[in-house]
Amino acid sequence: MKRPIIICFGIATMVAGLVLAGQGRAVAQAAGKSADVMVPKFEVDPFWPKPLPNHWVQGMTIGVAVDAQDDVWMVHRPQTLDQRESLLTRNEGDCCTAAPDILEFDSAGNLIRHWGKTEGHDWPTSNHGITVDSEGIVWLGGNGPAQPGPPAGSAAQFAARNQPAAPDAINTNPVYHDSFILKFSQDGKFLGEIGRVNGSKGNLDKENVEGVAEIRFIPGTRELIAADGYGNHRISVWNKDTLKFVRMWGAYGHMPSDESLPEYNTDSPQFGNQVHCDAPSNDGLIYVCDRTNNRIQIFKFDGTFVKQVVVEPNTRGDGSVWDIALSPDPQQKFMYIADGANEKIHVFDRQSMTELYSFGDGGRQPGEFYAVHCIAINSKGDLFTTETYHGQRVQKFVYKGMVPLSEVKSGMSAIWPSTAGKQ
Numbered sequence: 001m002k003r004p005i006i007i008c009f010g011i012a013t014m015v016a017g018l019v020l021a022g023q024g025r026a027v028a029q030a031a032g033k034s035a036d037v038m039v040p041k042f043e044v045d046p047f048w049p050k051p052l053p054n055h056w057v058q059g060m061t062i063g064v065a066v067d068a069q070d071d072v073w074m075v076h077r078p079q080t081l082d083q084r085e086s087l088l089t090r091n092e093g094d095c096c097t098a099a100p101d102i103l104e105f106d107s108a109g110n111l112i113r114h115w116g117k118t119e120g121h122d123w124p125t126s127n128h129g130i131t132v133d134s135e136g137i138v139w140l141g142g143n144g145p146a147q148p149g150p151p152a153g154s155a156a157q158f159a160a161r162n163q164p165a166a167p168d169a170i171n172t173n174p175v176y177h178d179s180f181i182l183k184f185s186q187d188g189k190f191l192g193e194i195g196r197v198n199g200s201k202g203n204l205d206k207e208n209v210e211g212v213a214e215i216r217f218i219p220g221t222r223e224l225i226a227a228d229g230y231g232n233h234r235i236s237v238w239n240k241d242t243l244k245f246v247r248m249w250g251a252y253g254h255m256p257s258d259e260s261l262p263e264y265n266t267d268s269p270q271f272g273n274q275v276h277c278d279a280p281s282n283d284g285l286i287y288v289c290d291r292t293n294n295r296i297q298i299f300k301f302d303g304t305f306v307k308q309v310v311v312e313p314n315t316r317g318d319g320s321v322w323d324i325a326l327s328p329d330p331q332q333k334f335m336y337i338a339d340g341a342n343e344k345i346h347v348f349d350r351q352s353m354t355e356l357y358s359f360g361d362g363g364r365q366p367g368e369f370y371a372v373h374c375i376a377i378n379s380k381g382d383l384f385t386t387e388t389y390h391g392q393r394v395q396k397f398v399y400k401g402m403v404p405l406s407e408v409k410s411g412m413s414a415i416w417p418s419t420a421g422k423q
């Protein structure tokens with residue numbers, strides 16, 4: 001710092017000037033502290049996606065992913081439509097019928113591909129989560145509990161797939177039918193499976209999963225990470241080519257346990273009944289959603305525990321931490337957390353893990369949420385969300401660049417297109 005050069009001012013004048021300058025800086029910092037922080041701004045696109053063909057409608061919309069071409073993939077639960085939503089199915093009216101399980105949209109919102117349940121292999125009784133890897137392979141999880149029926153693997157069992165879906169509500173650790181992960185080509189060709197139907201032997205099982213909520217991939221490796229958390233209480237890692245087990249861990253990096261513990265405990269020694277997401281970063285970290293314990297636990301790729309962050313700790317019901325997306329810049333500066341109980345998206349600074357602001361509220365209008373369940377982001381920074389229960393939709397939030405924090409602190413209005421200057 002350069003030394004000031006005093007030419008024609010007395011000492012008193014200099015001191016007074018320094019005091020006034022210091023006061024001015026303090027006032028400016030106090031008044032403009034939040035405004036000086038630049039944050040990403042979003043606007044909801046009420047016209048995305050475009051209407052579905054064939055009188056198709058969505059049930060519980062339970063997963064969203066963006067592929068390498070910025071196409072958006074969505075999975076829902078066709079069997080969760082109620083009778084009045086599916087009159088066409090029973091020839092009782094002109095509308096409507098369930099869309100296929102898997103829908104792919106281009107960036108403009110056009111439906112470009114669709115497919116669903118096929119015979120000859122396991123299929124979830126309750127779809128949960130979709131991921132498209134860097135090679136275009138589509139991966140599906142499921143969280144449907146076991147129900148009486150034909151023997152596993154029999155022809156009759158494959159034919160008996162239309163069973164009621166498990167809701168996303170808190171459960172008491174049922175035995176999960178959906179103890180597998182499915183692997184498909186982009187046109188729906190079955191390519192393989194981790195685990196098998198009704199196969200889980202618990203949290204230490206190295207052959208099966210149990211109620212997988214989400215699937216992601218560790219950058220630069222051939223490793224698949226499963227949020228293995230509706231029946232199990234763990235993160236499990238598998239080789240995506242051989243489909244063989246690699247490693248596992250529970251809360252704080254400890255070995256997982258089959259013990260059932262109360263929910264809503266931010267200090268719980270193990271994950272709760274909904275290990276709901278696993279988001280890997282470019283700098284070697286994995287962010288895990290322990291949904292009904294209202295916390296994110298952060299690990300290294302090998303399962304070493306790093307730290308814990310609590311989000312909305314007083315939340316009950318379905319918990320506050322449902323899914324995570326990281327911004328597409330190389331540093332992944334921002335983290336977006338879907339909170340389906342409080343009906344908002346939390347925007348965090350990832351390095352400090354502090355919340356900058358949030359947007360959203362409960363409701364049916366564009367930009368509002370009913371059980372916002374999953375979140376994904378494209379290469380431009382646009383966000384995509386899905387809603388379960390009676391939300392039954394996917395929404396797009398367009399990235400509008402960086403703005404002062406004060407501009408987005410006004411809640412819902414911050415994500416509606418501005419009408420300033422328009423006639």
